[in-house]
Amino acid sequence: MTPSARPLRADALRNRALIVDAARRLFAERGLDVTLHDVADAAGVGVGTVYRRFPDKDALLGGLVAAKYEALVELAEKASTEATGRDGLRRYLMSTMELRAGDRSLSTAVLRAAPQTEEATELRARLAAAMTALVARAQAEGAVRRGFSPDDVPAVTSMIGSIADRTREESPGAWRRYAELLLDAVCPPDGDLPPLSGEPLAPPTPGVCRSRP
Amino acid sequence: MTPSARPLRADALRNRALIVDAARRLFAERGLDVTLHDVADAAGVGVGTVYRRFPDKDALLGGLVAAKYEALVELAEKASTEATGRDGLRRYLMSTMELRAGDRSLSTAVLRAAPQTEEATELRARLAAAMTALVARAQAEGAVRRGFSPDDVPAVTSMIGSIADRTREESPGAWRRYAELLLDAVCPPDGDLPPLSGEPLAPPTPGVCRSRP
Amino acid sequence: MTPSARPLRADALRNRALIVDAARRLFAERGLDVTLHDVADAAGVGVGTVYRRFPDKDALLGGLVAAKYEALVELAEKASTEATGRDGLRRYLMSTMELRAGDRSLSTAVLRAAPQTEEATELRARLAAAMTALVARAQAEGAVRRGFSPDDVPAVTSMIGSIADRTREESPGAWRRYAELLLDAVCPPDGDLPPLSGEPLAPPTPGVCRSRP
Amino acid sequence: MTPSARPLRADALRNRALIVDAARRLFAERGLDVTLHDVADAAGVGVGTVYRRFPDKDALLGGLVAAKYEALVELAEKASTEATGRDGLRRYLMSTMELRAGDRSLSTAVLRAAPQTEEATELRARLAAAMTALVARAQAEGAVRRGFSPDDVPAVTSMIGSIADRTREESPGAWRRYAELLLDAVCPPDGDLPPLSGEPLAPPTPGVCRSRP
DNA sequence: CATGAATGAGCGTTCATTCAT
DNA sequence: AATGAATGAACGCTCATTCAT
Incomplete structure (x- = not known):
């Protein structure tokens, strides 16, 4: 094998x-x-x-999954080196959202999918452990929204993904504004909340088409 | 002729x-x-x-917008009757997200689409005005995240929509937890933030199918 | 329905x-x-x-099946009008083999296949009854090889089919010689067996190709 | 060169x-x-x-013929040692059908194919001679259906092959019943015809799948 | 010479769109 | 105007055959 x-x-x-x-x-x-x-x-x-x-499309996708898990694990492990739990969690969430913003298939193939191989299962477990630690440490500092669970990370990441997917063409960085919003909701920065960075998405102008999802 | x-x-x-x-x-x-x-x-x-x-599927979608705009305008107008700007904005956002959670096509048809008819353009303008008023009033109370714009509402709603679409089958109310998170990020409640309600999405268990999006 | x-x-x-x-x-x-x-x-x-x-290939095939059963039933019923059981059975067998020789799909779609519709099931039952009667009547005259069953008819027909399929191009009537052989084996004619009619299949000559089944 | x-x-x-x-x-x-x-x-x-x-699949099939011819020649030569022409021919036919029943490709590769090599041509000639002798000897005893020719052997064997191929899975010996029928048609045994041995093929029961050939 | 990687037409099937009735 | 029958390119996938290594 x-x-x-x-x-x-x-x-x-x-x-x-x-x-x-x-x-x-x-x-x-x-x-x-x-x-x-x-x-x-x-x-x-x-x-x-x-x-x-x-053998089929899923297998090809599956072949990419391990590398994606590895990237996520690496992000989590790098984030744990931050000086505070708050910074660690913030860094992890932001970098994960960034990864997802650049990869339309990350949610379906990794975040929301069950691991299909032994390797993937193992990596997922490592990832889960790292996320739990990150959240727990920040929680201990009182830095996290109460009730937030490591299991919420995929949902948060997916939400940013959905924005990123829709805006990739016209304004590639637009997702960052909402990432910041979410990030501050989960784990607010140390001092006062700054104003949201960037610009809101311009509403579509009348008469211009949009089409396909 | x-x-x-x-x-x-x-x-x-x-x-x-x-x-x-x-x-x-x-x-x-x-x-x-x-x-x-x-x-x-x-x-x-x-x-x-x-x-x-x-003429095609998109045009049909476009044909739905007027009614959807009307619903949104109505939500906005109802929300303006709240006693405070904070409550008004919170109510509007929550009810819009709820509308979207129940309507898979709301984002594509309305939030992200340009109005194609005169009627739609007009309704969109009314909606924009109402949203601006809601945000401004809450802003005046210091109840809103600084920098938040009425133009951010579609993005926020879309994010919840993406969660709702994915979880409708297995746990229909799951989106509320994230709606709360976002809502509190945009316009926190008056007192302390309560713990997040509900449960995080359970991660998928290994060995179950993957298949089509 | x-x-x-x-x-x-x-x-x-x-x-x-x-x-x-x-x-x-x-x-x-x-x-x-x-x-x-x-x-x-x-x-x-x-x-x-x-x-x-x-809806699919089987359905198309299935749509032809009823007509084929009808043809077989008609053959059986016509055959029962013969003066003797021997002649009836011989006529039925020969005409069935003839039908099969002209239709490459008769075996797979009808003779060897289970009926898929109510109509087909009913026709198959009628056919089975008619065949049983034909065989029984001939059996009573002592005209049939002992042990021969109506259930043997599809096998006999299929055998002829296999010959017919292979020779359709080069010598379209070649199957008749072997049909006669089989027919006389199942239900010999009244008097002496005549010599086999027709000519044997010429063996393929060296060097000429043949190819596809 | x-x-x-x-x-x-x-x-x-x-x-x-x-x-x-x-x-x-x-x-x-x-x-x-x-x-x-x-x-x-x-x-x-x-x-x-x-x-x-x-060069292609057919050529590979062709490459198998020599060995198959050898087997057939051997069967024919063994059969010639029987005490009577009748027994010799019956033994030869039965053993050839048995060979074919165990080898799905015998018909295509040998019986219906032209010999492509010198070796094959020669073996085929030997086989033809042996078959002619077997048939002639039995014919001289009046043991053979009049008109039957050695050239009919491949057809008879092929017919049994088609039954054997279709029933190999579910009832591997089912072909023997029809082999007996054919054998008795070509070269009846000495005394009375016994009842057919074995059981007819059970007709397929309604509602079971159809699918691929 | 041997290898097995590469090919691409073709399979059964679906569906957004067109057009004869 | 309304219909729904017709279209055909495209889907995921297979396999007989070719050719670079």
């Missing part, structure tokens, strides 16, 4: 990497409804090649 | 209303992925009739 | 007939592995039209 | 043998729809190697 078999040939490895890169990029940009044809085209290979490496 | 739209025949008007009603219901319940066949069936007309009235 | 709804429009009826005709022809000629694209092309319609009338 | 095929290298020969062995086994068990990937895997070589030796 180890990766096993013999290592892939050089060109196969290269193509696998191309596929994974293309998939990561497309899923991040456009969410889960990209087709494997799209992925194959973006990778510069035929569909068959994608299916040779990944 | 008159230059612009001549009034519709009586039966055409009736059909338009049937279509709009059915669309409102289906889009609210099942989101944007209902087919226009579904809408036509629910309205008791043929697909062709739907397409005769609305 | 009756055919119900309102009758189809004239053009839809015509297309439905075109589809059914094309399907009947193609399935008969080429067996079950024709694609619905092939059927659609042969019918001169788009694939979508086929799927509008028949 | 010699005009025609130069002898293969030792390892190439070994691979060819591995491929042919694997192909024989898989085609016999699972029929013609095994993929060449399956064959390659079972042989422990790459697909490319299979295609290097055999």
